[in-house]
Amino acid sequence: MNLTPDSKVLVQGITQPIGSYHASRMKAYGTNVVAGVSAGQGGREVSGIPVFDLVDEALRHTGSVDAAIIFVESYQVLDAALEAIDAGIPQVILVTGAIPPLDVVHLLRKAQATKTIILGPSSSGIIVPEKILLGTQETEFYTPGPVGLISRADVLTYEVALALTQAKLGQSIGVNLGSEPIAGSSFRQWLQILATDESTKAIVLVDQSGGGNHQATARYIAEVIDKPVVVYIAGRYTPMDQQLSDTSAQVAAQLSVPVTRSSSAQDKVRVFKEAKIPVAERPSQIPDLLKKALKNKD
Structure with a gap:
C-alpha cells in the first residue's frame, strides 16, 4: 500500500452533514479529496470539492481514484460500495455502522472477487500522520x-x-x-x-x-x-x-x-x-x- 498526499480520494455522501464535515477535515489535513458523490446534488461544491451524482461521472472528471470514503445511510451503503467497486476503486472505507448483516456479507463477497480492500463497517479509517487522512480519525x-x-x-x-x-x-x-x-x-x-x-x-x-x-x-x-x-x-x-x-x-x-x-x-x-x-x-x-x-x- 502506498498512500501519499497525492493519492486521490472520493467521498460518497459528501452532502450529508457528517460527510461534508469530515471531507473538509480531510482536505484541511492535506488529503487530496478530488470529488464527492451525492445523488441529486451534482453540480454543487462542498469546501471547494466538486459534487457529482454518480461515481462513474466523478471518475470521468478526476481520473482513477485510490480510495472511497462512504458516509451514506446504512441502508444505502451496499449500493454505494458496489458502485465504487464497479468503478475500479481499490479501497473502500465504510464509516457508516449498523449496516444490515446480509448487505455486509454480499459486499465482502464482491470485494473478495475483485481484491478490493474494505475497512468497516463503523471504521474511523486510516491516517498516515502528517501526510494523509482517510476518514474520521x-x-x-x-x-x-x-x-x-x-x-x-x-x-x-x-x-x-x-x-x-x-x-x-x-x-x-x-x-x-x-x-x-x-x-x-x-x-x-x-x-x-x-x-x-x-x-x-x-x-x-x-x-x-x-x-x-x-x-x-x-x-x-x-x-x-x-x-x-x-x-x-x-x-x-x-x-x-x-x-x-x-x-x-x-x-x-x-x-x-x-x-x-x-x-x-x-x-x-x-x-x-x-x-x-x-x-x-x-x-x-x-x-x-x-x-x-x-x-x-x-
Whole structure:
C-alpha cells in the first residue's frame, strides 16, 4: 500500500452533514479529496470539492481514484460500495455502522472477487500522520514514526496512539478495522501489508472481545511476521456475559445468550501469550513492551 498526499480520494455522501464535515477535515489535513458523490446534488461544491451524482461521472472528471470514503445511510451503503467497486476503486472505507448483516456479507463477497480492500463497517479509517487522512480519525494523537497501529477498538485507539506519541514512538500508519462483528478487513490482511512496508518497523494490534480468527492471527504473527508485534486486548476484566463489541450487542446479549468463551478477551490473551507474542496489561504498558521488543530485535 502506498498512500501519499497525492493519492486521490472520493467521498460518497459528501452532502450529508457528517460527510461534508469530515471531507473538509480531510482536505484541511492535506488529503487530496478530488470529488464527492451525492445523488441529486451534482453540480454543487462542498469546501471547494466538486459534487457529482454518480461515481462513474466523478471518475470521468478526476481520473482513477485510490480510495472511497462512504458516509451514506446504512441502508444505502451496499449500493454505494458496489458502485465504487464497479468503478475500479481499490479501497473502500465504510464509516457508516449498523449496516444490515446480509448487505455486509454480499459486499465482502464482491470485494473478495475483485481484491478490493474494505475497512468497516463503523471504521474511523486510516491516517498516515502528517501526510494523509482517510476518514474520521482524530489527528492530534498521532505523530510520524515507525510503529504501525491496527485496531478494532473505537476511542481506545486514540489512547494507545497518545501513549505511543508521548513515548516518542510515532506511527507510520493508523488503521481502524471497525468495531462491528463482521468486518471487511482482518488483522492478518493488514499484518501482511505492514510486513512489507519499509516505513513500519514494529506493529501494535488493539483488539477487543467478540469476533474471531485470533488463533489464526497469532499463528500468522508467530510464523510469518519478523517485525516486533505487541498486542493489547480490551475488555479482559469485563464479565463474560458482557464481552461484546458494542453497547447494542451487550444489551442484546442480556436478552438472549452470553458471548462464547472462544471470542472472549480472556481467551484472546491466552492465545497470543501461548504464541509468545507480548500482550500489554494496559495501554500505558504498550510503549515499554514495544521498546523491549525493538531492542531484542536489534
